[in-house]
Amino acid sequence: MRVGKLPARKARILAVRYLGAGVVTLLFLFPVYWLFMISFKTPDEIYHVPPLWIPGQIQFSNYYVLFRDGDVLAILNSLIVSGVSSGIAIVLGTLCAYSLARFGTGGENLAMWIISQRMIPPIAVVFPIFLIYVYLGLVDGYFGLILLYTAFNLPYVIRMMRGYIVDVPLELEESALVDGLNRWEVIWKVVFPMVRPGLMATSVFTFVFAWNDFLFALVLTRTEVITFPVMLTHYFGGQSNFWAKIAAMSVLGTLPIFVAVSVMQRYLVRGISLGAVKG
Incomplete structure (x- = not known):
């Protein structure tokens, strides 16, 4: 029974x-x-x-109102700033992660110090950065936001990619070096293909971090480089809220993230389950 x-x-x-x-x-x-x-x-x-x-x-x-009034340019600004900063952070962060993983640069203390920089509350540094940007003339420009987002995403990229690269068997790289490849060719032809899922997953998360940033974009932009999160706040008023614009802009602003996650979906599950989670 x-x-x-x-x-x-x-x-x-x-x-x-x-x-x-x-x-x-x-x-x-x-x-x-x-x-x-x-x-x-x-x-x-x-x-x-x-x-x-x-x-x-x-x-x-x-x-139609969003396109007529030019509000959708905020989404284009976010795409430029998030895409360029994420790309730079991925390239520089992966090279730094390789140095930490294979050559032990700075030892374990350097690796922990790097990731600790990602834990700094943005509110603690946004106003000193604003004063520096005012002095250098970087306020309300693409370069200033790209530079800042790259700097804040680098610790995350380095920490994640270090874990992925450590999981790549060292014997594969040694065999490639014996076969005549130089170090750059080993990184490009051996390491990158092995860590591709982790690289794609890290790229998506880095892009999302930059896309969702509100505090830095609010303080460091004025009229020329307004990003999507900042533009949304313009529809909230003291007496009334423009819910139609808020909803339409939110839908348009969600599409790039939806597309990025959909395209990289097959890498995400595998990528986030590799060495960075264990390390």
Whole structure:
């Protein structure tokens, strides 16, 4: 009898688990759905009581206003700043990580000191950085934000990539050196292909960190290089909020992250489970 009841009990447990997972998924997806629906609603539908779950008619006027007023340039600014800073951080951070992993540069203390710099609260350094940027004329420019985001993302990249590179068998590099490759060729032809999943996962997270930054962009930009998170705050007023613009801009600002994660999805799961998590 117990043998016969065991499969049924497991089936009930599995059904409860799937039901719980489905409920949790719906709870997390509902804000996304609601934001998406608001972006297609008219002002009357947004403030309608009771709430309208689906707009009466799909209309794109909220998105048209963003393009007409040039607000979408904030998303372009974020793409430029986040993409360039992430690329530079990945290249420099991977080379530094290789030096730490293979040559023991600075010993273990240097590696711990580098990652500790990522733990500095941004609010503690944003105003000294602002004063320095004012003196150097870097406020409200691409170069200033790219330089700052690169500096703040480098410790994370170095720490992650060091863990991935340590997991690459040293014998592979030694064999390549014996075959006549120089050190740069070993890094490019041996190390990079081996750590590609970790490299892609680190790139995505680095891009997201730069994309989501609000404090530095708020303090160090004015009118020329306003980023997506800062632009969103312009729609919140003391007496009213422009919910249609907020929803439409949020949808547009989420698309680059969605595309990046979708493209790199096959690398993410494998990448975050490699040596950096263990190390």
